[in-house]
Amino acid sequence: MFEQLTQLAQQFGENAVVKNEAIPNEKNEAVINEASNSVVSGLQKIIADGGVAQLAGLFQGNNANDASNPVVQQLTEQLTGNLSQKLGINSSAASGVAASLIPQILGSLVGKAKDPKDSSFEIADIIRAVSGxxxxxxxxxxxxxxxxxxxxxxxxxxxxxxxxxxxxxxxxxxxxxxxxxxxxxxx
Known part of the structure; x- marks a missing residue:
């Protein structure tokens, strides 16, 4: 699942990261990797904190790419902090990257998991990956x-x-x- 998440991050990172002048080119790959890592670690934290219902809610309807969804907000904040702390990206640029990437990655992840014709993400695999x-x-x-x-x-x-x-x-x-x-x- 980590490889597929990285592919989603790369797919959506073209505009949010690579073409973003606020992100130094030498940090593009690290930013994209941090985005996929933040999704997994963020979902793991939600599970560990007892937020299984929140995670289940992410898969209901079409709210996985909604910036007002609590899971999306939490993962966006986590990625913003990680980009600033780990990679030294200024908070405004980090916030913009996270606000762009997280909803797109989650929306695609959930869409693929719910699509019976797309086997790239299975719900059981997601649960195994985030539950550990x-x-x-x-x-x-x-x-x-x-x-x-x-x-x-x-x-x-x-x-x-x-x-x-x-x-x-x-x-x-x-x-x-x-x-x-x-x-x-x-x-």
Whole structure:
């Protein structure tokens, strides 16, 4: 996933970074790498801070490229700080780069993850990348259980999302936990 994120950052970095006179050419690659790293580390921080519902909300509707989305705001602020602190880019230029790149990267990431015809980003891969270990994966599954009914994951209508729903998803849709996660994230 990191490689695909870097490709998205490079794709959107042409105007925001490479053609930006406020960014020295010798820092272009570092800025683009920092953008992709900031997306992953920012999403990891959101998960670690208990923001699974925020992350799930990012995948609902078309708000991943909306600058007023709390996840987009948090990642934009993080990238702005990282560009200033790590690369010495002035805060105004860093803010402009982050405000341009983060919504585009997240919008594309979520769009690709939700598109059944595009396998470059799978929701399960995103969860694995941002959760880091099985303990966090169980936390995500707890959140899916908590919020799953809101997203139509309660397959058997018993008011909770559990292993029975996963089994029903497997037998009804053939999607297993991937199908459940896809349902959570609107895929």
């Amino acid at each position: 270990n099985s303990e966090n994966n169980s936390g995500i599954m707890d959140a899916i259980t908590k919020y799953g009914g809101q997203f139509g994951l309660d397959q058997n209508g018993d008011g909770k999302v559990d292993i029975s729903d996963a089994m029903d998803a497997v037998t009804k849709k053939g999607g297993g936990i991937g199908g459940m996660l896809g349902g959570l994230f609107g895929k």
